[in-house]
Amino acid sequence: MDLSDSAPLAAYRAKIRQWLAENRDHAPIGKPGLHVTDIEPFRAWQKLLAQAGLVGVTWPAEYGGQGLGMIEQAVINSELHRAGLPGALDIIGVGNLAPTVIAHGTSWQKDRHLRPLLQGDEIWCQLFSEPAAGSDVAGIRTRAIRGEGGGWRLNGQKVWTTNAQHAAFGLLLARTDPSVPKHRGLTVFIVPMTAAGVEVRPLRQLTGIAAFNEVFLDDVMLGDEAVLGSVDDGWTVAMTCLMYERFNLLTMLDQIGWQPSMFAEPLRHKLPPHLEQRLASVIVDMLAVRYSGHRALSKVANGEVPGPEAGLGKITLVDAAIRGAQVVTEALGPSALDGEWGYLLAEMQGLRSGGGTDEILLTTIGERVLGLPAEPRLDKERAFNEL
Amino acid sequence: MNFELGPDEELLIASVREALSRTDTMAAARNALDGAQPAHLWQEAVRGGWTDMPGLLYGVLVLIECGRRLAPTGLLGHLTAVAALRPHADHPAVAAVLPGLLDGTLRAAAAFTPATAVPDAPGADVLVVDGGVVVREFTAQRAGGYDQSLPLGDVSWERGEGFGGDAGFAWNVAQTLLAAQALGAAEGALAIAVEYAKQRKAFGRAIGSFQAIKHQLTEVLRLNENARSLLYYASYAAENEPSEFGLAANAARFAADQAIDLAARRCLSVHGGLGATWEHDAHLYFRRAQLTRLLLGGQAAAGEKVVGHVFSG
Structure with a gap:
């Protein structure tokens, strides 16, 4: 060190x-x-x-x-x-x-x-999750069918898509071969969000605003140049994306501009003594997120690939932020819920699923990091269209 | 900046593990509860050169390993005392003891008033009080026997010699090292729980494949990793960001207490009835968890200081 x-x-x-x-x-x-x-x-x-x-x-x-x-x-x-x-x-x-x-x-x-x-001239979004496939993302149903003379026709629906309303392009996971087990028949496409048949519908969240969206694909026609990686090898491409997503999880605190002290600041000179230990626990967890990120980045700098344990930091962050906002509102009174703290409480409920639910993260990390035996998976080795 | 362990640190950890593995410290901890002589591995510490650690991080790494095996080495008290003395090596009172403490011919403990339940005080040669007073003659009455692998003493003395040390710094070192020892125990408890969850079958499956078990154990991993990150932060701050050391050390302490508490309880529960038996090691970790959270001001004092540091920062 x-x-x-x-x-x-x-x-x-x-x-x-x-x-x-x-x-x-x-x-x-x-x-x-x-x-x-x-x-x-x-x-x-x-x-x-x-x-x-x-x-x-x-x-x-x-x-x-x-x-x-x-x-x-x-x-x-x-x-x-x-x-x-x-x-x-x-x-x-x-x-x-x-x-x-x-x-x-x-x-x-x-x-x-x-x-x-x-340069920020073209914003991108990630089109992986679907109404029927979230944690089990390899179970997506959006279909891409190759045309007679080349090119692809896409139909399906994506959901929880952050920035789709601003995006010029989306990276989309679609099923190109349903006759093989679910991880094998997938392909990733680069989709222009202005293409005919792409419809973005804002999805209003519990925060009151619509930060993410539903994206409908109705006979969207793409050329062969839209395929990213190899046809039917989309799971490899998606896994690369997931690995990079872990970088983001690690540095999320810095990137969203949160200080570990953010829940203490509004309570300076007005912290009721009975809330002190709960505030301490929040500060400790926020600091832990920060320095866990430093550790993981150091591993990456030494040439290691970030592992699934990056997700632990997100669980801690969401949990600490909810408890932090609760401490702040308890100290300041009900009207504090009307402003940024009520908003933050709501926003964190959404982030609990974003980047992986607590449950899927704990399952993955338990199996990959602790080496615990895998869950029985009933769809393993069965063709997707026979499930 | 590299916030992960390098080859030197890995080497140190391996040598500490090797040295501690020569004694069945877990059995000794259990037998001592029935009146047998507790193990004491001070001589291993001296042989390994752990009595003189360059930088807080090395002490942290050694104490994590001691905690993992519930090995009493005297280093929790000793390294705290040495850290308090070292910046004042030229003071006569310090110069008289420091060389002996560094080479291991003398062993020290660190007391903070009111000097009750002082870790590693029984049998120590030197006492450093509140990070600024050297005491050569004192009595250390053994305090409590709930966890015989963590010797405590109620200390009294007639006179000591002040050397102008920094009480806050010594306190922060003590919190950091106690946290390291607690994390080691939490990691030890998690390891045996994970091993058991892989082997034990129920309903035709290893119980570790059930989410109810898997998620509990991964939650322990989360708290352990949080504590480890904060221990690295404290080690970093001690030398590079002195103004943050208090925040970092108390945060590490707070997090390590949370980690060992959950780890010890989960370890017990995952083992089912077996975990509640005298012969199993789970209750030894559980005892360590109950005791740790009461020492050096307790978890709540650490929490109070975390908030205080943020407000004053």
């Missing part, structure tokens, strides 16, 4: 810190939070960050990245956090989807898509 920056990393940190100090007046007011309603100021900020080399730092230089490691990304995150500034708007696109395109895309796909995504 080397707990201090190396000389080059310290210089890098100083450079980032200086740039942020010089440019902080261009940043949008307020935190991006998990969901942004007025996106344009955040889009402009992403562009400025990207032009300064502060977005997609781990991407190869040929696609507009810096060719640096996760450790430099962590430095940027921590400096943004330190300065109280938001990061890129399109966290999902920059963090999960583009790296998946980099890993599996053709050179045409990379040339076409990566730079506009990096």
